[in-house]
Amino acid sequence: MSLSHAFFAIIRRDLVLALRRRSEIANPLLFFILVITLFPLGIGAQPHLLQAIAPGIIWVSALLAAMLSLDSLFRSDFDDGSLEQILLSSHPASILVLGKIIAHWLVTGLPLLIVAPLLAIFLGMPTHSLGILLLTLLLGTPVLSLIGAIGVALTVGLRRGGMILSLLVLPLYVPVLIFASNAVEIAGTGLPVDAQINILISILFMSLVLAPWPTAAALKMSIN
Amino acid sequence: MTAKPTFRLQGTDLSCIRDDRILFEGLSFELVSGEVLLLEGKNGSGKTSLLRILCGFREPDAGQVWWCGEAIDDSQYYADMAYVGHLDGVKKELTVLENLKVSLALGQSGQYSIQQALIKVHLTDYDEVLVQALSAGQKRRLSLARLLITKNSVWILDEPFTSLDKQGIALIETLMSEHCANGGMIVLTSHHDIELHDVAVQRINLS
Numbered sequence: 001m002s003l004s005h006a007f008f009a010i011i012r013r014d015l016v017l018a019l020r021r022r023s024e025i026a027n028p029l030l031f032f033i034l035v036i037t038l039f040p041l042g043i044g045a046q047p048h049l050l051q052a053i054a055p056g057i058i059w060v061s062a063l064l065a066a067m068l069s070l071d072s073l074f075r076s077d078f079d080d081g082s083l084e085q086i087l088l089s090s091h092p093a094s095i096l097v098l099g100k101i102i103a104h105w106l107v108t109g110l111p112l113l114i115v116a117p118l119l120a121i122f123l124g125m126p127t128h129s130l131g132i133l134l135l136t137l138l139l140g141t142p143v144l145s146l147i148g149a150i151g152v153a154l155t156v157g158l159r160r161g162g163m164i165l166s167l168l169v170l171p172l173y174v175p176v177l178i179f180a181s182n183a184v185e186i187a188g189t190g191l192p193v194d195a196q197i198n199i200l201i202s203i204l205f206m207s208l209v210l211a212p213w214p215t216a217a218a219l220k221m222s223i224n
Numbered sequence: 225m226t227a228k229p230t231f232r233l234q235g236t237d238l239s240c241i242r243d244d245r246i247l248f249e250g251l252s253f254e255l256v257s258g259e260v261l262l263l264e265g266k267n268g269s270g271k272t273s274l275l276r277i278l279c280g281f282r283e284p285d286a287g288q289v290w291w292c293g294e295a296i297d298d299s300q301y302y303a304d305m306a307y308v309g310h311l312d313g314v315k316k317e318l319t320v321l322e323n324l325k326v327s328l329a330l331g332q333s334g335q336y337s338i339q340q341a342l343i344k345v346h347l348t349d350y351d352e353v354l355v356q357a358l359s360a361g362q363k364r365r366l367s368l369a370r371l372l373i374t375k376n377s378v379w380i381l382d383e384p385f386t387s388l389d390k391q392g393i394a395l396i397e398t399l400m401s402e403h404c405a406n407g408g409m410i411v412l413t414s415h416h417d418i419e420l421h422d423v424a425v426q427r428i429n430l431s
Contacts (some may be wrong), residue, residue: 009329013318020317081311085370088279089330092305098332224282 001049002201006091007099017076028135029111035061036119047124053131054123055184062137063173066144067166069108073100073149074219078183088217101149110139117192125188132187132197136155138179139200146211147172151216164215176203202206228339231292231304231377234383238287241272244342244419247273248430257377260400260423262414265430271413272310274430275382278411279307293335300391303332308384312367316356320347322356324379331374335406341372342395360387368396371403381412391424401419 018024043050077083077100087093104218113147116137117130125133135141151169155161234256239249245272255261264273276282280296289293289302314323322336341346345365355363364387371379379400385393398420400410404423412418418425 006329009326013315013322016318016322017265017315079430080315081309081313082313084279084307084309085283085313085327085330087281088302088305088307090332091330118400127378146293224276 001093003095006089007095010086010096010099011103011106014100015106015163018103018107024069024072025107025111028065028108029115031068032061032065032112033115033119033208035064036123039121051126054120054125055129055188056115057123058120059136059140059177059181059184060135061104062116062141063144063177065112066141066148067169067173069104070145070148070152070165070169071154071162073104075152078156078223083219085121087220092212093219097149097153098208101145101215103144104146104149109145110131112141113137115167116123125184127191129184129187132193133184135197136183139197139204140176140180143176143204143207144173144208147164147218149180149215150211150218155222156219157222157224176200179203212213232256232290233378233410233411234290235278235284236290238274238277238284238289239251240270240277240282241285241386242274242371244269247276250284251287251304251428251430253426253428255409255411255426257409258404258424259409260404260416260418260420260425261411262410262425262427263412263430264427269430271430275307275309275380275411275413278380279305298384301378304376305378306371307382308367308371308382309382310386312357313370314363314367317354319352319354321351323366324369325369328373330378333373334373336372339371341369344372345369346401349428351418361389361392363390363393364388369401372399377408379410379412381414382408383413383415385414385416 036057040050065193074083077086086096089096113134120130120133134141148169151165154168158164179196179199183193186193186196236252238251240247253261263274263415265271273282277284280302289296290301321338324341327339337343342351345368347362347369350358350362355366358366365377368384381409384396388396393416399406401420
Protein backbone atom coordinates (compact mmCIF):
# COMPACT_ATOMS: atom_id res chain seq x y z
CA MET A 1 0.00 0.00 0.00
CA SER A 2 1.08 3.56 -0.58
CA LEU A 3 2.78 5.71 2.03
CA SER A 4 -0.20 8.03 2.46
CA HIS A 5 -2.42 5.01 2.99
CA ALA A 6 -0.08 3.74 5.72
CA PHE A 7 0.16 7.23 7.26
CA PHE A 8 -3.61 7.60 7.55
CA ALA A 9 -4.02 3.99 8.68
CA ILE A 10 -1.71 4.72 11.61
CA ILE A 11 -3.63 7.88 12.53
CA ARG A 12 -6.96 6.06 12.27
CA ARG A 13 -5.66 3.15 14.32
CA ASP A 14 -4.46 5.41 17.12
CA LEU A 15 -7.70 7.40 17.18
CA VAL A 16 -9.76 4.20 17.43
CA LEU A 17 -7.48 2.97 20.20
CA ALA A 18 -7.86 6.26 22.06
CA LEU A 19 -11.65 6.04 21.79
CA ARG A 20 -11.56 2.53 23.25
CA ARG A 21 -9.28 3.61 26.10
CA ARG A 22 -11.01 6.82 27.03
CA SER A 23 -8.94 7.54 30.12
CA GLU A 24 -6.11 8.46 27.79
CA ILE A 25 -8.10 11.45 26.51
CA ALA A 26 -9.70 12.28 29.83
CA ASN A 27 -6.54 12.23 31.94
CA PRO A 28 -4.58 15.20 30.56
CA LEU A 29 -7.76 17.19 30.00
CA LEU A 30 -8.93 16.62 33.56
CA PHE A 31 -5.49 17.55 34.85
CA PHE A 32 -5.56 20.77 32.81
CA ILE A 33 -8.98 21.74 34.14
CA LEU A 34 -8.16 20.81 37.74
CA VAL A 35 -4.90 22.75 37.91
CA ILE A 36 -6.50 25.87 36.47
CA THR A 37 -9.53 25.72 38.74
CA LEU A 38 -7.31 25.25 41.79
CA PHE A 39 -5.38 28.47 41.19
CA PRO A 40 -8.20 30.88 42.13
CA LEU A 41 -8.79 28.82 45.26
CA GLY A 42 -5.14 29.01 46.23
CA ILE A 43 -4.68 32.71 45.45
CA GLY A 44 -7.88 33.90 47.03
CA ALA A 45 -10.03 36.88 46.16
CA GLN A 46 -7.51 38.84 44.10
CA PRO A 47 -9.08 39.09 40.64
CA HIS A 48 -6.43 41.50 39.31
CA LEU A 49 -3.54 39.25 40.27
CA LEU A 50 -5.35 36.28 38.76
CA GLN A 51 -6.05 38.19 35.58
CA ALA A 52 -2.40 39.20 35.33
CA ILE A 53 -1.03 35.69 35.68
CA ALA A 54 -3.80 33.94 33.71
CA PRO A 55 -1.76 33.46 30.48
CA GLY A 56 1.04 31.92 32.48
CA ILE A 57 -1.31 29.65 34.42
CA ILE A 58 -3.01 28.37 31.29
CA TRP A 59 0.23 27.77 29.44
CA VAL A 60 2.06 26.12 32.32
CA SER A 61 -0.93 23.84 32.87
CA ALA A 62 -1.09 22.99 29.16
CA LEU A 63 2.61 22.21 29.21
CA LEU A 64 2.32 19.93 32.24
CA ALA A 65 -0.78 18.25 30.81
CA ALA A 66 1.14 17.56 27.60
CA MET A 67 4.04 16.12 29.60
CA LEU A 68 1.67 13.91 31.55
CA SER A 69 0.25 12.45 28.37
CA LEU A 70 3.58 11.85 26.65
CA ASP A 71 4.34 8.42 28.05
CA SER A 72 1.25 6.92 26.40
CA LEU A 73 2.59 7.91 22.99
CA PHE A 74 4.73 4.81 22.39
CA ARG A 75 4.32 2.80 25.61
CA SER A 76 1.62 0.34 24.58
CA ASP A 77 3.08 -0.15 21.10
CA PHE A 78 6.44 -0.85 22.69
CA ASP A 79 4.97 -3.33 25.16
CA ASP A 80 2.94 -5.39 22.69
CA GLY A 81 5.42 -5.45 19.82
CA SER A 82 3.42 -3.24 17.43
CA LEU A 83 6.30 -0.80 17.41
CA GLU A 84 8.60 -3.45 15.93
CA GLN A 85 6.10 -4.00 13.15
CA ILE A 86 5.80 -0.28 12.45
CA LEU A 87 9.58 0.13 12.27
CA LEU A 88 9.95 -2.94 10.05
CA SER A 89 7.56 -1.50 7.51
CA SER A 90 9.17 -0.65 4.20
CA HIS A 91 7.71 2.85 4.52
CA PRO A 92 9.92 5.52 6.10
CA ALA A 93 9.60 5.19 9.86
CA SER A 94 9.74 8.95 10.38
CA ILE A 95 6.52 9.48 8.41
CA LEU A 96 4.70 6.71 10.28
CA VAL A 97 5.96 8.14 13.56
CA LEU A 98 4.69 11.57 12.49
CA GLY A 99 1.28 9.92 12.01
CA LYS A 100 1.40 8.64 15.56
CA ILE A 101 2.38 12.07 16.88
CA ILE A 102 -0.46 13.77 14.99
CA ALA A 103 -2.95 11.25 16.36
CA HIS A 104 -1.55 11.84 19.83
CA TRP A 105 -1.99 15.58 19.47
CA LEU A 106 -5.56 15.17 18.21
CA VAL A 107 -6.32 13.10 21.30
CA THR A 108 -4.45 15.05 23.99
CA GLY A 109 -3.74 18.52 22.59
CA LEU A 110 -6.92 19.42 20.73
CA PRO A 111 -9.24 18.92 23.74
CA LEU A 112 -7.18 21.51 25.65
CA LEU A 113 -7.91 24.02 22.89
CA ILE A 114 -11.60 23.40 23.24
CA VAL A 115 -11.82 24.00 26.98
CA ALA A 116 -9.18 26.74 27.18
CA PRO A 117 -11.47 29.70 26.30
CA LEU A 118 -13.87 28.68 29.04
CA LEU A 119 -11.09 28.47 31.60
CA ALA A 120 -9.62 31.77 30.38
CA ILE A 121 -12.91 33.55 31.03
CA PHE A 122 -13.04 31.84 34.39
CA LEU A 123 -9.67 33.39 35.24
CA GLY A 124 -10.92 36.81 34.13
CA MET A 125 -8.81 37.10 31.01
CA PRO A 126 -9.97 39.97 28.72
CA THR A 127 -12.13 38.58 25.92
CA HIS A 128 -10.14 40.25 23.15
CA SER A 129 -7.08 38.14 24.00
CA LEU A 130 -8.99 34.85 23.74
CA GLY A 131 -8.32 34.61 20.02
CA ILE A 132 -4.59 34.98 20.57
CA LEU A 133 -4.70 32.42 23.39
CA LEU A 134 -6.34 29.91 21.07
CA LEU A 135 -3.87 30.71 18.31
CA THR A 136 -0.87 30.18 20.60
CA LEU A 137 -2.34 26.89 21.83
CA LEU A 138 -3.03 25.81 18.27
CA LEU A 139 0.57 26.56 17.28
CA GLY A 140 2.24 25.58 20.54
CA THR A 141 0.66 22.29 21.67
CA PRO A 142 1.67 20.39 18.49
CA VAL A 143 5.24 21.50 19.21
CA LEU A 144 4.92 20.01 22.70
CA SER A 145 3.86 16.68 21.18
CA LEU A 146 6.57 16.75 18.52
CA ILE A 147 9.45 17.62 20.85
CA GLY A 148 8.10 15.33 23.56
CA ALA A 149 8.05 12.44 21.08
CA ILE A 150 11.85 12.57 20.82
CA GLY A 151 12.15 12.34 24.60
CA VAL A 152 9.65 9.48 24.88
CA ALA A 153 11.32 7.61 22.05
CA LEU A 154 14.62 7.83 23.91
CA THR A 155 13.19 6.69 27.24
CA VAL A 156 10.50 4.17 26.24
CA GLY A 157 12.93 1.27 26.63
CA LEU A 158 13.75 2.25 30.20
CA ARG A 159 11.52 0.95 32.95
CA ARG A 160 11.68 4.17 34.94
CA GLY A 161 12.12 6.75 32.24
CA GLY A 162 9.63 9.28 33.64
CA MET A 163 12.14 11.39 35.55
CA ILE A 164 14.66 11.48 32.70
CA LEU A 165 11.87 12.30 30.28
CA SER A 166 10.92 15.46 32.20
CA LEU A 167 14.56 16.53 32.45
CA LEU A 168 15.08 15.96 28.75
CA VAL A 169 11.95 17.57 27.47
CA LEU A 170 11.13 20.46 29.81
CA PRO A 171 14.09 22.68 28.81
CA LEU A 172 13.05 22.30 25.18
CA TYR A 173 9.52 23.38 26.05
CA VAL A 174 10.69 26.64 27.57
CA PRO A 175 10.87 28.72 24.34
CA VAL A 176 7.29 27.78 23.49
CA LEU A 177 6.16 28.69 26.98
CA ILE A 178 7.93 32.06 26.90
CA PHE A 179 6.71 33.21 23.50
CA ALA A 180 3.20 31.83 23.87
CA SER A 181 2.41 33.24 27.31
CA ASN A 182 4.08 36.51 26.39
CA ALA A 183 1.91 36.77 23.27
CA VAL A 184 -1.26 36.27 25.29
CA GLU A 185 -0.16 38.77 27.91
CA ILE A 186 0.71 41.45 25.35
CA ALA A 187 -2.53 40.79 23.47
CA GLY A 188 -4.37 41.61 26.69
CA THR A 189 -2.91 45.12 26.61
CA GLY A 190 -3.99 45.58 23.00
CA LEU A 191 -0.50 45.71 21.46
CA PRO A 192 0.37 43.74 18.29
CA VAL A 193 1.81 40.26 18.83
CA ASP A 194 2.86 39.39 15.28
CA ALA A 195 6.47 38.80 16.28
CA GLN A 196 5.65 36.18 18.92
CA ILE A 197 3.15 34.46 16.64
CA ASN A 198 5.65 34.36 13.80
CA ILE A 199 8.26 32.82 16.08
CA LEU A 200 5.74 30.20 17.24
CA ILE A 201 4.88 29.41 13.63
CA SER A 202 8.54 28.96 12.79
CA ILE A 203 9.08 26.75 15.86
CA LEU A 204 6.10 24.64 14.79
CA PHE A 205 7.35 24.17 11.24
CA MET A 206 10.87 23.51 12.39
CA SER A 207 9.79 20.81 14.82
CA LEU A 208 7.33 19.37 12.30
CA VAL A 209 10.18 18.86 9.86
CA LEU A 210 12.99 18.05 12.26
CA ALA A 211 11.39 16.06 15.11
CA PRO A 212 10.20 12.88 13.32
CA TRP A 213 13.70 11.79 12.26
CA PRO A 214 15.37 11.72 15.66
CA THR A 215 12.18 10.19 17.05
CA ALA A 216 12.30 7.32 14.56
CA ALA A 217 16.03 6.85 15.12
CA ALA A 218 15.59 6.85 18.90
CA LEU A 219 12.79 4.29 18.64
CA LYS A 220 15.02 2.02 16.61
CA MET A 221 17.59 2.32 19.36
CA SER A 222 15.03 1.66 22.07
CA ILE A 223 13.70 -1.59 20.61
CA ASN A 224 17.23 -2.96 20.18
CA MET B 225 4.07 -21.69 -14.39
CA THR B 226 6.13 -18.55 -14.32
CA ALA B 227 9.69 -18.76 -13.08
CA LYS B 228 9.91 -17.82 -9.45
CA PRO B 229 12.53 -15.26 -8.51
CA THR B 230 15.35 -16.59 -6.40
CA PHE B 231 16.46 -14.70 -3.39
CA ARG B 232 19.55 -15.14 -1.32
CA LEU B 233 20.05 -14.22 2.31
CA GLN B 234 23.62 -14.41 3.54
CA GLY B 235 25.30 -13.75 6.84
CA THR B 236 29.06 -13.52 6.83
CA ASP B 237 31.27 -13.78 9.88
CA LEU B 238 28.53 -12.54 12.23
CA SER B 239 29.24 -12.10 15.88
CA CYS B 240 27.21 -10.85 18.77
CA ILE B 241 28.51 -9.71 22.14
CA ARG B 242 26.11 -9.04 24.96
CA ASP B 243 27.22 -7.75 28.35
CA ASP B 244 30.85 -8.71 27.65
CA ARG B 245 29.77 -12.26 26.82
CA ILE B 246 30.37 -13.60 23.34
CA LEU B 247 27.12 -15.22 22.23
CA PHE B 248 28.47 -16.33 18.88
CA GLU B 249 31.25 -15.30 16.53
CA GLY B 250 32.38 -16.14 13.04
CA LEU B 251 28.90 -17.33 12.13
CA SER B 252 28.18 -17.58 8.41
CA PHE B 253 25.27 -19.01 6.52
CA GLU B 254 23.64 -18.80 3.15
CA LEU B 255 19.99 -19.35 2.51
CA VAL B 256 18.24 -19.37 -0.86
CA SER B 257 14.58 -19.45 -1.87
CA GLY B 258 12.77 -22.54 -0.75
CA GLU B 259 15.01 -23.23 2.23
CA VAL B 260 14.49 -23.12 5.96
CA LEU B 261 17.12 -22.16 8.49
CA LEU B 262 16.44 -23.57 11.95
CA LEU B 263 18.38 -22.05 14.83
CA GLU B 264 18.88 -24.34 17.75
CA GLY B 265 20.55 -23.86 21.07
CA LYS B 266 20.02 -23.48 24.78
CA ASN B 267 18.15 -20.57 26.32
CA GLY B 268 20.37 -17.52 26.20
CA SER B 269 22.57 -18.90 23.45
CA GLY B 270 21.78 -15.96 21.19
CA LYS B 271 19.00 -17.33 18.96
CA THR B 272 16.77 -14.31 19.41
CA SER B 273 19.75 -11.96 19.14
CA LEU B 274 20.64 -13.49 15.79
CA LEU B 275 17.04 -13.12 14.60
CA ARG B 276 17.02 -9.49 15.68
CA ILE B 277 20.25 -8.94 13.77
CA LEU B 278 18.58 -10.46 10.70
CA CYS B 279 15.64 -8.09 11.23
CA GLY B 280 17.96 -5.11 11.35
CA PHE B 281 16.96 -4.24 14.93
CA ARG B 282 20.49 -4.91 16.15
CA GLU B 283 23.78 -4.24 14.48
CA PRO B 284 26.02 -7.31 14.48
CA ASP B 285 29.18 -6.64 16.48
CA ALA B 286 31.12 -7.94 13.49
CA GLY B 287 30.16 -9.23 10.08
CA GLN B 288 27.40 -8.30 7.73
CA VAL B 289 24.02 -9.55 6.54
CA TRP B 290 23.48 -9.55 2.79
CA TRP B 291 20.28 -9.68 0.77
CA CYS B 292 20.75 -10.73 -2.85
CA GLY B 293 24.34 -9.51 -2.69
CA GLU B 294 23.62 -6.12 -1.13
CA ALA B 295 23.95 -5.07 2.51
CA ILE B 296 20.45 -5.24 4.00
CA ASP B 297 20.23 -1.54 4.76
CA ASP B 298 20.84 -0.62 1.11
CA SER B 299 18.50 -3.17 -0.40
CA GLN B 300 14.86 -4.05 -0.88
CA TYR B 301 15.19 -6.35 2.13
CA TYR B 302 12.63 -4.65 4.38
CA ALA B 303 9.98 -4.84 1.69
CA ASP B 304 10.63 -8.58 1.38
CA MET B 305 10.83 -9.52 5.04
CA ALA B 306 8.23 -10.23 7.69
CA TYR B 307 8.88 -10.87 11.34
CA VAL B 308 6.84 -12.52 14.06
CA GLY B 309 8.60 -12.23 17.37
CA HIS B 310 7.99 -13.14 20.99
CA LEU B 311 5.48 -10.33 21.16
CA ASP B 312 2.46 -10.81 18.94
CA GLY B 313 2.49 -7.23 17.69
CA VAL B 314 -1.29 -6.97 17.69
CA LYS B 315 -3.36 -4.42 19.59
CA LYS B 316 -5.70 -6.03 22.06
CA GLU B 317 -8.26 -3.21 21.90
CA LEU B 318 -8.69 -3.63 18.14
CA THR B 319 -10.63 -6.34 16.38
CA VAL B 320 -8.94 -9.08 14.39
CA LEU B 321 -9.94 -7.39 11.15
CA GLU B 322 -8.74 -3.93 12.24
CA ASN B 323 -5.37 -5.36 13.25
CA LEU B 324 -4.88 -7.06 9.91
CA LYS B 325 -5.94 -3.94 8.02
CA VAL B 326 -3.23 -1.94 9.78
CA SER B 327 -0.64 -4.64 8.99
CA LEU B 328 -1.74 -4.60 5.39
CA ALA B 329 -1.45 -0.81 5.21
CA LEU B 330 2.11 -1.01 6.55
CA GLY B 331 3.17 -3.48 3.87
CA GLN B 332 2.29 -4.42 0.31
CA SER B 333 -0.67 -6.67 -0.33
CA GLY B 334 0.43 -10.23 -0.75
CA GLN B 335 -0.77 -13.59 -1.89
CA TYR B 336 -3.95 -13.80 0.17
CA SER B 337 -6.72 -11.37 1.03
CA ILE B 338 -7.55 -10.84 4.69
CA GLN B 339 -10.57 -13.16 4.47
CA GLN B 340 -8.55 -15.91 2.79
CA ALA B 341 -5.81 -15.58 5.39
CA LEU B 342 -8.35 -15.88 8.20
CA ILE B 343 -9.67 -19.06 6.63
CA LYS B 344 -6.11 -20.35 6.37
CA VAL B 345 -5.38 -19.81 10.05
CA HIS B 346 -8.85 -21.01 11.15
CA LEU B 347 -10.05 -17.68 12.52
CA THR B 348 -12.89 -17.23 10.04
CA ASP B 349 -15.66 -16.15 12.40
CA TYR B 350 -13.46 -14.01 14.59
CA ASP B 351 -12.98 -10.98 12.34
CA GLU B 352 -15.15 -8.67 14.47
CA VAL B 353 -13.85 -10.01 17.79
CA LEU B 354 -11.58 -7.86 19.93
CA VAL B 355 -8.15 -9.42 20.20
CA GLN B 356 -8.27 -9.30 24.00
CA ALA B 357 -11.04 -11.91 23.83
CA LEU B 358 -8.85 -14.35 21.92
CA SER B 359 -6.84 -17.14 23.52
CA ALA B 360 -3.04 -17.10 23.41
CA GLY B 361 -2.99 -19.66 20.60
CA GLN B 362 -5.53 -17.70 18.57
CA LYS B 363 -3.47 -14.53 19.00
CA ARG B 364 -0.44 -16.40 17.74
CA ARG B 365 -2.35 -17.61 14.68
CA LEU B 366 -3.54 -14.04 14.09
CA SER B 367 0.02 -12.73 14.15
CA LEU B 368 0.99 -15.47 11.71
CA ALA B 369 -1.91 -14.47 9.46
CA ARG B 370 -0.02 -11.22 8.98
CA LEU B 371 2.61 -13.19 7.08
CA LEU B 372 0.01 -14.34 4.58
CA ILE B 373 -1.63 -11.02 3.74
CA THR B 374 1.54 -9.06 3.06
CA LYS B 375 3.98 -9.53 0.24
CA ASN B 376 7.18 -11.02 1.55
CA SER B 377 9.67 -13.74 0.80
CA VAL B 378 11.59 -14.05 4.05
CA TRP B 379 9.79 -15.05 7.21
CA ILE B 380 11.69 -14.53 10.42
CA LEU B 381 9.91 -16.38 13.18
CA ASP B 382 10.88 -16.43 16.84
CA GLU B 383 9.39 -19.52 18.48
CA PRO B 384 6.32 -19.56 16.21
CA PHE B 385 4.86 -22.63 17.90
CA THR B 386 4.59 -21.13 21.37
CA SER B 387 1.12 -21.62 22.86
CA LEU B 388 -0.17 -23.45 19.77
CA ASP B 389 -1.86 -26.83 20.11
CA LYS B 390 -1.05 -29.86 17.94
CA GLN B 391 -3.43 -28.82 15.15
CA GLY B 392 -2.04 -25.30 15.31
CA ILE B 393 1.51 -26.56 14.94
CA ALA B 394 0.55 -28.80 12.02
CA LEU B 395 -1.26 -25.85 10.43
CA ILE B 396 1.76 -23.56 10.70
CA GLU B 397 4.03 -26.30 9.34
CA THR B 398 1.75 -26.63 6.33
CA LEU B 399 1.84 -22.87 5.78
CA MET B 400 5.62 -22.90 6.07
CA SER B 401 5.95 -25.72 3.52
CA GLU B 402 3.65 -23.82 1.14
CA HIS B 403 5.65 -20.66 1.59
CA CYS B 404 8.90 -22.48 0.74
CA ALA B 405 7.26 -24.20 -2.22
CA ASN B 406 6.30 -20.73 -3.49
CA GLY B 407 9.90 -19.60 -3.42
CA GLY B 408 10.00 -18.10 0.05
CA MET B 409 12.51 -18.73 2.78
CA ILE B 410 12.19 -18.99 6.53
CA VAL B 411 14.53 -18.39 9.43
CA LEU B 412 13.16 -19.63 12.71
CA THR B 413 13.95 -20.68 16.22
CA SER B 414 11.98 -23.49 17.76
CA HIS B 415 12.08 -25.85 20.70
CA HIS B 416 9.84 -28.24 18.82
CA ASP B 417 11.29 -30.39 16.13
CA ILE B 418 9.77 -29.21 12.89
CA GLU B 419 8.41 -31.59 10.30
CA LEU B 420 8.44 -30.07 6.86
CA HIS B 421 7.91 -32.10 3.73
CA ASP B 422 10.08 -31.55 0.66
CA VAL B 423 11.87 -28.62 2.24
CA ALA B 424 15.60 -28.34 2.75
CA VAL B 425 16.22 -27.49 6.40
CA GLN B 426 19.59 -26.09 7.45
CA ARG B 427 20.37 -26.19 11.12
CA ILE B 428 22.68 -23.97 13.10
CA ASN B 429 23.38 -24.96 16.67
CA LEU B 430 24.44 -21.93 18.67
CA SER B 431 25.45 -23.60 21.91
